[in-house]
Amino acid sequence: xxxxxxxxxxxxxxxxxxxxxxxxxxxxxxxxxxxxxxxxxxxxxxxxxxxxxxxxxxxxxxxxxxxxxxxxxxxxxxxxxxxxxxxxxxxxxxxxxxxxxxxxxxxxxxxxxxxxxxxxxxxxxxxxxxxxxxxxxxxxxxxxxxxxxxxxxxxxxxxxxxxxxxxxxxxxxxxxxxxxxxxxxxxxxxxxxxxxxxxxxxxxxxxxxxxxxxxxxxxxxxxxxxxxxxxxxxxxxxx
Ligand code: AMP
Ligand code: ZN
Numbered sequence: 239x240x241x242x243x244x245x246x247x248x249x250x251x252x253x254x255x256x257x258x259x260x261x262x263x264x265x266x267x268x269x270x271x272x273x274x275x276x277x278x279x280x281x282x283x284x285x286x287x288x289x290x291x292x293x294x295x296x297x298x299x300x301x302x303x304x305x306x307x308x309x310x311x312x313x314x315x316x317x318x319x320x321x322x323x324x325x326x327x328x329x330x331x332x333x334x335x336x337x338x339x340x341x342x343x344x345x346x347x348x349x350x351x352x353x354x355x356x357x358x359x360x361x362x363x364x365x366x367x368x369x370x371x372x373x374x375x376x377x378x379x380x381x382x383x384x385x386x387x388x389x390x391x392x393x394x395x396x397x398x399x400x401x402x403x404x405x406x407x408x409x410x411x412x413x414x415x416x417x418x419x420x421x422x423x424x425x426x427x428x429x430x431x432x433x434x435x436x437x438x439x440x441x442x443x444x445x446x447x448x449x450x451x452x453x454x455x456x457x458x459x460x461x462x463x464x465x466x467x468x469x470x471x472x473x474x475x476x477x
Contacts, residue, residue, distance in 0.1 A: 252283030258338040258471050259365035260358065262345070264442065265372035266434045268383045269456050270463065274372065275340050277464045285334050288342040292325055293317060316437075319349045327357060341367070348440040368474050369445035370467055372456040376431075384424045387416035450474065 261278070265271045275286040293311065296304030303321050310317045326344055329335070345351040351367075358364045385399040389409035396403045396416060404410050420426065445451040452474060454466040 254283045258282050260367045262341045262367050262369040264438055267430055268379055269372045269374050273460055278340055284338040286340045286342055287329055289322055289344040323353045345441055346437055348444055351441050351444040369451045371453045373453045374456040383422050383427050386422050387418055389414050390417050
């Protein structure tokens, strides 16, 4: 059987002839956004830009943005739009963003989305943002997260529903009792999902209204999801 090479084949050099432009990946925690971003990064040779990462770097470096962000982030609140926008403008001015980039965690509010559209318009040559939501079945995601257990000794990962250990509650390798991460508990998961939905609703609405929004089915293999993201970006860039 001859199979087409996967678009995310690690052995291949990045396709630098295609300019995907600004992409925004949306999806709840645990949906594989990080993995998909890495695949796209490798495939098209464009950087991933995470405002969470940029903010944490500012905190570590003790910049003026970092001083404000540290306080706000410790309460789990959103850093003010003006600060985040300014930080993003600086990052987007770097040469590695010329053909495109993958935004992660930005825009997170309606104001940020409007600011970004305006900024891109005023920077000649940049196409508008395409937003792609990775959609997954809620119950499947719940099982993926709340079923996760790990071995504190050898770090092996199990899932009580999808990939259980041979003997309940203990590691196959060393027999050590498995543990559950605090933020994998169902109450925490539900709370994080609620927060995610509330914060992305206005952003999704914004890009839907502009017809620059698409959904891909995230309940499939990593490579299938990547393939669909790739074809979706190509289709939307043509229209
Ligand atoms: P994340 O790593 O995306 O979960 O972000 C961690 C924290 O950084 C968030 O809880 C916010 O406090 C802050 N943050 C990240 N991105 C943004 C954004 N676009 N707007 C405001 N605050 C943000
Ligand atoms: Zn172990």
